[in-house]
Amino acid sequence: MTRYLQMIAALMRRGLNEILRVPGGALPGVLAPTIFVLGFSAVFGDAARLRSYGGVDFLTFTCAVGMLQGAGFTGAATGVNLARDIEQGWFDRLLLSPTPRPVLLAGIVGSACLRALLPAAFLLTVALAFGVRWPGLAAVALAAVLVMGLAAAAACYAIVLALRFRTQQAAPLMQAGSFVAVLFTTAYAPRELLSGWLGAIADVNPVTHVLEGVRQGFVGDVTWATTWPAVLAVAGLVTAFGALAVRGMGRQGR
Amino acid sequence: MRASVRVLARRALVNATRRPQFLAPLVVFPTLILAINVGGLQRTTTLPGFPRVHGFLDFQLAAAITQSLLLGGVSAGLAVALDIEGGFFDRLVASPAPRAAIVLGRVLAAGVIAAVQVTYFLALGLVFGAEIKGGPLGALGVLIALRARSASVVQGIFPLVFVVLFASSAFFPADLLSSPADAFAAYNPLSYIADGMRQPIAFGNELAPVLDGVAAAAAVAGAAIGLSLLALRGRLRDA
Numbered sequence A: 001m002t003r004y005l006q007m008i009a010a011l012m013r014r015g016l017n018e019i020l021r022v023p024g025g026a027l028p029g030v031l032a033p034t035i036f037v038l039g040f041s042a043v044f045g046d047a048a049r050l051r052s053y054g055g056v057d058f059l060t061f062t063c064a065v066g067m068l069q070g071a072g073f074t075g076a077a078t079g080v081n082l083a084r085d086i087e088q089g090w091f092d093r094l095l096l097s098p099t100p101r102p103v104l105l106a107g108i109v110g111s112a113c114l115r116a117l118l119p120a121a122f123l124l125t126v127a128l129a130f131g132v133r134w135p136g137l138a139a140v141a142l143a144a145v146l147v148m149g150l151a152a153a154a155a156c157y158a159i160v161l162a163l164r165f166r167t168q169q170a171a172p173l174m175q176a177g178s179f180v181a182v183l184f185t186t187a188y189a190p191r192e193l194l195s196g197w198l199g200a201i202a203d204v205n206p207v208t209h210v211l212e213g214v215r216q217g218f219v220g221d222v223t224w225a226t227t228w229p230a231v232l233a234v235a236g237l238v239t240a241f242g243a244l245a246v247r248g249m250g251r252q253g254r
Numbered sequence B: 001m002r003a004s005v006r007v008l009a010r011r012a013l014v015n016a017t018r019r020p021q022f023l024a025p026l027v028v029f030p031t032l033i034l035a036i037n038v039g040g041l042q043r044t045t046t047l048p049g050f051p052r053v054h055g056f057l058d059f060q061l062a063a064a065i066t067q068s069l070l071l072g073g074v075s076a077g078l079a080v081a082l083d084i085e086g087g088f089f090d091r092l093v094a095s096p097a098p099r100a101a102i103v104l105g106r107v108l109a110a111g112v113i114a115a116v117q118v119t120y121f122l123a124l125g126l127v128f129g130a131e132i133k134g135g136p137l138g139a140l141g142v143l144i145a146l147r148a149r150s151a152s153v154v155q156g157i158f159p160l161v162f163v164v165l166f167a168s169s170a171f172f173p174a175d176l177l178s179s180p181a182d183a184f185a186a187y188n189p190l191s192y193i194a195d196g197m198r199q200p201i202a203f204g205n206e207l208a209p210v211l212d213g214v215a216a217a218a219a220v221a222g223a224a225i226g227l228s229l230l231a232l233r234g235r236l237r238d239a
Helices: A002-021 A023-049 A058-088 A090-096 A101-115 A117-129 A137-165 A168-183 A196-204 A206-219 A224-251 B002-018 B020-046 B056-086 B088-094 B099-127 B137-153 B158-166 B181-187 B189-203 B207-238
Strands: none
Touching: A002 A023, A002 A058, A002 A101, A023 A058, A023 A117, A023 B020, A023 B158, A058 A090, A058 A101, A058 A117, A058 A137, A058 A168, A058 A206, A090 A101, A101 A117, A101 A137, A101 A224, A117 A137, A137 A168, A137 A206, A137 A224, A168 A206, A168 B020, A196 B020, A206 A224, B002 B020, B002 B056, B002 B099, B020 B056, B020 B099, B056 B088, B056 B099, B056 B158, B056 B189, B088 B099, B099 B207, B189 B207
8 A cells, every 4th residue: 555655656746846847838827827817807807896796806706716727727737748648658658567557547636636736826826916805724725625626537537538539639628628617607707697508507517516615715704505515526526537537547558 | 922822821721621629729719718708797788888789799709709810820820830840841941932922821821711710700699699780891800800810920829818818808898997907908909909890790880990900900910920021031040
């Protein structure tokens, strides 16, 4: 067991090393969510004058969206990196090692979880500088857990695609999945303002619960009623996409 | 010269259709953002100061077109980078084709792709209930789009596209933008280009905003082509 944990830690360290050694590759994923949130707030800020926003300004309302977008981008980047490893043959050598495949998967996904904290922390810092109220330690801790969970689910989804297509050219598909999942929710407007079709999608989209879970501390208090559906939704997503990724790993080379 | 431009444009178009993974994001991401904006923020048309429009979709179509064209710039930049990496660019420079044709061929291909992008979004708008009010002036809107697309030659950084776009009145009326976006938007040529395209789509046949848009697009196109030719000359000097 200790050996497996060491292997997971080594793979996570490898993933994190890329941030330091190829910062140019990681930078867009860190900056993009913040640019999106600040940009949308500057453009659509006046939308928060509508009563349904409950007096919360647009930047505060969309802060959680940026955090989850960062998690989605990080997950997609994990898939793209795996596709690159497959193209360059490194992944084949990894498969030849005596490490069980679920352990390899755990290392890759674990690095995505940690990396997702970087864009979230950057966004939170910038948002606080722009006047967003400090949501409290409990809310930040919950947001971190949910962000890591969504990053794990997005990474598993991207890994499934990377194993299926075995090329970095599948990158748009990996990015589009998390992009759609995060934005087809109550991302930019409360539920009652969404048009019929978008409201219907948001209702069945589990990421809506995750988003509301992250958002609750920014727009009000952290409550159990909002927390448990968020935790359940993220656990379900990780389980579903994790199972698909494990199956994909198991099929490699057969 | 003309023949070289035509041949290079044709090559760029054939290449583009053979790499759909670079073409798809040009319409997929703007379509998704259009859907999310219209689905989530449609009630903003009731805000005081929002101009009278048939629906938020009418207002947002020009934003989606502008965004799509700018992303087209990223795609064109990628194609040039791939040509350089693959060594084709060096062979092209060594050929007797005029240097300007290398840039103009790419611009012509970009114009053709832009026409497809604009047609797609107008069709999408019509399908989902937008009212294109402009009639003949609508063609001028397309002309603006085609000229603006020339900026593609020097566009290359994905997040920058959104920064430039957010600092314009493409997504929301200039009067309702927060500070400092409103100040940037007043001087951002994209504001005039988007408003010029929006006028015939959402408001009707008023010539002034359309002409402003054509002028802004011509200026951006001229500057972009000029910068591209300068960059090409610099690269040849370094080689």
